[in-house]
Amino acid sequence: xxxxxxxxxxxxxxxxxxxxxxxxxxxxxxxxxxxxxxxxxxxxxxxxxxxxxxxxxxxxxxxxxxxxxxxxxxxxxxxxxxxxxxxxxxxxxxxxxxxxxxxxxxxxxxxxxxxxxxxxxxxxxxxxxxxxxxxxxxxxxxxxxxxxxxxxxxxxxxxxxxxxxxxxxxxxxxxxxxxxxxxxxxxxxxxxxxxxxxxxxxxxxxxxxxxxxxxxxxxxxxxxxxxxxxxxxxxxxxxxxxxxxxxxx
Ligand SMILES: Cc1cc2nc3c(=O)[nH]c(=O)nc-3n(C[C@H](O)[C@H](O)[C@H](O)COP(=O)(O)O)c2cc1C
Numbered sequence: 013x014x015x016x017x018x019x020x021x022x023x024x025x026x027x028x029x030x031x032x033x034x035x036x037x038x039x040x041x042x043x044x045x046x047x048x049x050x051x052x053x054x055x056x057x058x059x060x061x062x063x064x065x066x067x068x069x070x071x072x073x074x075x076x077x078x079x080x081x082x083x084x085x086x087x088x089x090x091x092x093x094x095x096x097x098x099x100x101x102x103x104x105x106x107x108x109x110x111x112x113x114x115x116x117x118x119x120x121x122x123x124x125x126x127x128x129x130x131x132x133x134x135x136x137x138x139x140x141x142x143x144x145x146x147x148x149x150x151x152x153x154x155x156x157x158x159x160x161x162x163x164x165x166x167x168x169x170x171x172x173x174x175x176x177x178x179x180x181x182x183x184x185x186x187x188x189x190x191x192x193x194x195x196x197x198x199x200x201x202x203x204x205x206x207x208x209x210x211x212x213x214x215x216x217x218x219x220x221x222x223x224x225x226x227x228x229x230x231x232x233x234x235x236x237x238x239x240x241x242x243x244x245x246x247x248x249x250x251x252x253x254x255x256x257x258x259x260x261x
Contacts, residue, residue: 013194016186016187016190016243016244017243019190019194019195019198020195020198021186021190021194021195021196021197021198021199022186022190022198024198025198025246029231029232030168030228030229030230030231031230031231031232032230035168035230070218074214074217074218075214077217078213078214078217078222079222080222080223080224080225081221081222081223081224081254081256082172082224082252083172083175083257084172084175084176084177084222084252084254084255084256084257085254085255085256085257085258086133086175087255088133088134088135088177088255089133089134089135089177089178089221089253089254089255090134090135090136091134091135091136091137093219093221094129094131094134094137094177094178095149096215096218096219097180097212097215097216097219097253098127098129098144098149099115099149100115100211100212100214100215101115101116101127101180101208101209101211101212101215102114102115102116102123102125102127102144102146102208103115103146103149104146104147104149114146115211116204116207116208116211117204117207118200118204118207119189119193119197119200119203119204120189120192120193120200122188122189122192122200123146123188123204124184124185124186124188124189124197124200124201124204125182125183125184125185125201125204125205125208125248126143126144126182126183126184126185126245127143127144127146127180127181127182127208128141128142128143128144128154128180128181128182128183128238129141129142129144129151129178129179129180129181130159130160130163130178130179130181130237131158131177131178132158132160132174132175132176132177132178132179133177133178133254134177134178137151138153138156139156139157139158139159139160140153140154140155140156140157140158140159141153141154141155141159141237141238142154154238154239159237160173160174160176160179161174162237163179163181163234163237163250164179165233166229166230166233166234166237167226167228167229167230167234167250168228168229168230170226170228172224172252173224173226173252175254176223176252176253176254177221177253177254177255178252178253178254179226179250179251179252179253180209180212180250180251180252180253181234181238181247181250182205182208182209182247182248182249182250183235183238183240183245183246183247183248184201184202184205184245184246184248185244185245186198186201186244186245186246187244189201189204201248202248205248205249206249208249209225209249209251212251212253213225213251216253220255220256221253221254221255221256222253222254222256223251223252223253223254224251224252225249225250225251226249226250226251226252227249227250229247229250231246231247234247234250235247
């Protein structure tokens with residue numbers, strides 16, 4: 013089996029990185045488009061009911077109302093709500109022998125995704141960059157300077173991100189999954205990141221917030237901010253989260 017950097021999985025990640033120079037010469041791929049919906053016009057169609065009843069259904073409104081939110085109230089978020097989102101994404105929720113299980117699934121229970129947050133406006137928490145210590149359900153402070161602008165700039169200058177109370181930044185520690193699964197491990201890492209982000213989006217909705225997943229960033233700029241090397245560990249995905257504006261009737 014090839015070493016990490018020689019794997020197709022790693023090469024793929026490397027070849028699909030964004031940086032400020034190459035992005036200027038980026039063209040749409042010469043791949044023909046297809047329709048959004050796959051249709052089976054000749055199949056028997058069975059209409060589905062929309063009348064499900066779930067006892068004390070709290071999930072339906074969260075899923076129904078979730079929409080990528082790019083405008084946030086300036087009101088700060090509470091530390092409890094931030095903690096809830098972190099727990100919903102990566103909190104330890106079970107144990108079997110020496111295995112600890114988390115709130116989101118992970119291929120082989122290897123948990124290759126690390127969570128960092130760029131805090132801009134959380135009550136009782138200094139702005140800055142933090143790492144989520146899953147084991148101790150705590151935050152490791154990396155820097156006390158507010159990096160909201162730097163993070164937004166590194167995310168292709170997506171200005172709305174500066175207003176978010178917090179930006180989640182998810183990296184992959186490739187060896188965790190690839191030492192067991194090789195190239196296929198890269199798939200699993202990306203799938204894990206998707207689970208995690210969706211859990212944060214739903215948890216955000218549950219606490220009166222909204223979020224926006226962000227896949228557009230200059231990989232190396234985020235890696236530098238997080239002081240991760242880009243080889244053993246590299247940014248995969250991000251999401252901004254902030255409070256919704258209260259509706260005035
Ligand atoms: C992998 C992924 C990457 C995304 N990256 C960005 C992004 O960089 N900037 C942004 O504004 N929205 C981003 N989005 C949000 C999509 O634009 C959004 O999900 C889509 O328009 C559907 O809208 P909805 O989320 O409100 O249902 C991303 C979504 C996904 C799943």
